[in-house]
Amino acid sequence: MQTRTLGSTGPAVSALGLGAMGMSGAYGAADRAESIATVHAALEAGVTLIDTGDFYAMGHNELLLAEALRGRDRDSYRLSVKFGQLRGPGREFGGQDSRPEAVKNFLAYSLTRLGTDHIDIYRPARLDPAVPIEETVGAIKEMVDAGYVRHLGLSEVDAATIRRAHAVHPVADLQIEYSLISRAVEADVLPTLRELGIGLTAYGVLSRGLISGHWSADRTAGPGDGRGFSPRFSSGNVEHNLALVEALRRVAEAKGCTVAQLAIAWVTAQGEDIVPLVGARTRERLAEALPAMELNLTADDLTEIEKAVPPGAARGDRYPSAFMAGLGVGN
Numbered sequence: 001m002q003t004r005t006l007g008s009t010g011p012a013v014s015a016l017g018l019g020a021m022g023m024s025g026a027y028g029a030a031d032r033a034e035s036i037a038t039v040h041a042a043l044e045a046g047v048t049l050i051d052t053g054d055f056y057a058m059g060h061n062e063l064l065l066a067e068a069l070r071g072r073d074r075d076s077y078r079l080s081v082k083f084g085q086l087r088g089p090g091r092e093f094g095g096q097d098s099r100p101e102a103v104k105n106f107l108a109y110s111l112t113r114l115g116t117d118h119i120d121i122y123r124p125a126r127l128d129p130a131v132p133i134e135e136t137v138g139a140i141k142e143m144v145d146a147g148y149v150r151h152l153g154l155s156e157v158d159a160a161t162i163r164r165a166h167a168v169h170p171v172a173d174l175q176i177e178y179s180l181i182s183r184a185v186e187a188d189v190l191p192t193l194r195e196l197g198i199g200l201t202a203y204g205v206l207s208r209g210l211i212s213g214h215w216s217a218d219r220t221a222g223p224g225d226g227r228g229f230s231p232r233f234s235s236g237n238v239e240h241n242l243a244l245v246e247a248l249r250r251v252a253e254a255k256g257c258t259v260a261q262l263a264i265a266w267v268t269a270q271g272e273d274i275v276p277l278v279g280a281r282t283r284e285r286l287a288e289a290l291p292a293m294e295l296n297l298t299a300d301d302l303t304e305i306e307k308a309v310p311p312g313a314a315r316g317d318r319y320p321s322a323f324m325a326g327l328g329v330g331n
Contacts, residue, residue, distance in 0.1 A: 001046025002293055004275050008197030010151050010172030011120060013078050015268065016293050017049030018042045018286075019203055019277040023064055024057035027208070028225035030281050032064065039068035041283045043077060045290055051175070051201070051277050053082035053125055054110045058091075062113035074116060080175070080201065081110050082125035082155055096326070098128035100139035107143055121172055123153035126326050133161050137168040144169070153201075158328035159192040171198045176329070178202035178274070180248070180263055180305070181211060181232075181241070181314035184329040194273065204318070205267045205276045206260055207232065211245050211309075213252070213259025231316030240315045247308035254304075257295055260285075264292035266305055 002015040023035035039050070050069075052061045062081075069077065083106040086094035097106075103124075110119060122143070124136055143149040151172035154165055165171055174193055178185050182204060193200055206212040208227055217239050221228035232241055245259060252262040267276040280286035297305075317324050318331050 001048075003048075004199075004272060006121070006151070006173040006199035006201070006275065007171070007193075007273065009170040010199055011078050013049035013275060014047045015275060016047060016264070016289065017051055017080070017201060017275055017277040018047050019051045019279040020061050020065055021051075021053065021056050022279045022281040024061040025224050026056070026226050027281075028222040034282055035064060036068040038280060038283050038286050039065065041286055042280075043072065045286070048077050049080060049201070049275065049277075050077055051080040051082075051203070053085065054106055054113075055082075055085040055087050055125065058087055059109070059113050062110055066113060066115040070115065078120040079114065079116065080121040080123070080153065081114075081119045082123050082175070083107065083110065084128065085125045093323075096124065096126045096128040098124045098131045098133075098136040100135055100142075103136060103139040104143065107148060111148065118147060119149050121151045121153040122149045123155045123175060125155050127157050127161060127328065133157075133165050134168050137165045141169040156327050156329075159188045161328060162189070162192055162196070162198065166196050166198065171196070173199035173201050173275075175201045175203060175277075177204035177318055178267060178270075178276075179205045179207050179211065180266055180309045181207055181244070182318050182331055183311050184331055186311075187329075189329055190271075194271075198273075200271075200274045201277055202267050202274055203277045203279070205264050205278065207314075207318070208279075210238075210241055211248065211259065211263050213245060213249060215242065215245075217242055229320050230318075231320065232314060232318065234316060237316035244309045244313055248305065251301070251304045251308050255295070255301060257291070258288060260288055261292040261295055262305065264289055265295040265297055266302070268292065269297045269302065 155175040227233045278289040
């Protein structure tokens with residue numbers, strides 16, 4: 001497994017990271033034993049970056065990872081943790097809490113659930129409009145100084161917020177959605193990251209399975225599957241978006257790889273400062289994703305991919321409208 005460094009101040013991590021959200025019901029029921037086996041398979045393949053959030057199924061995901069990582073050398077992997085999204089008992093979202101006292105409270109709970117004495121990269125999941133980012137970052141800086149956190153990260157914020165945060169404490173990386181059909185980051189955010197020496201961890205590289213090559217227009221999201229509320233999966237949009245996938249499939253077949261591998265490799269090829277996260281929740285999907293790291297895309301390949309899926313070609317927002325307002329960039 002190749003490695004990449006998250007920005008000029010962040011840790012060295014595997015060039016492919018594992019996003020664990022789907023292991024806790026975000027896309028419907030997940031098999032606990034298979035999830036744990038997938039984490040183990042990722043570690044054995046050299047994946048060292050594991051991403052979670054304290055609000056993923058209200059702590060379930062952190063407890064699952066604690067079980068999967070038990071007995072492993074703590075220095076052999078890096079934990080990236082998002083915090084602050086408020087949830088209700090019905091799993092409804094209630095906004096973001098990034099007050100300094102809340103930062104320390106959330107961190108204490110995450111450390112306990114994960115069974116560790118430190119978090120490698122700690123980040124607010126979204127911008128809290130009621131709290132200046134300087135106050136949130138200042139609280140994380142205190143936790144860095146105290147040894148509970150190794151590096152500061154951000155998630156889904158705009159270029160101006162990145163600059164303000166970085167002025168208080170060096171930011172290792174920004175986590176944000178970035179894929180062939182979600183490219184808004186390229187306009188202002190990515191140039192700002194590169195100017196400041198900040199890395200990017202890209203989630204949604206397969207757009208929640210939409211551009212994986214495995215989704216079909218007649219497939220419906222099951223109980224508890226958030227894709228049932230996603231505009232890009234809605235009737236009328238999904239057919240258009242899957243036509244883009246079929247165009248991409250023709251490029252993949254010519255390259256001798258799967259659609260998913262091509263989509264992951266495209267993100268990887270956008271810069272050495274970018275680390276894609278794959279949300280594999282089975283060993284089968286992980287095994288498909290891993291060879292993407294060895295896929296060399298030529299200039300001609302990239303041109304053909306752009307022809308198949310031009311910027312802005314997808315239909316539908318990447319989140320339901322209620323969530324779009326809380327994002328630093330659009331689609």
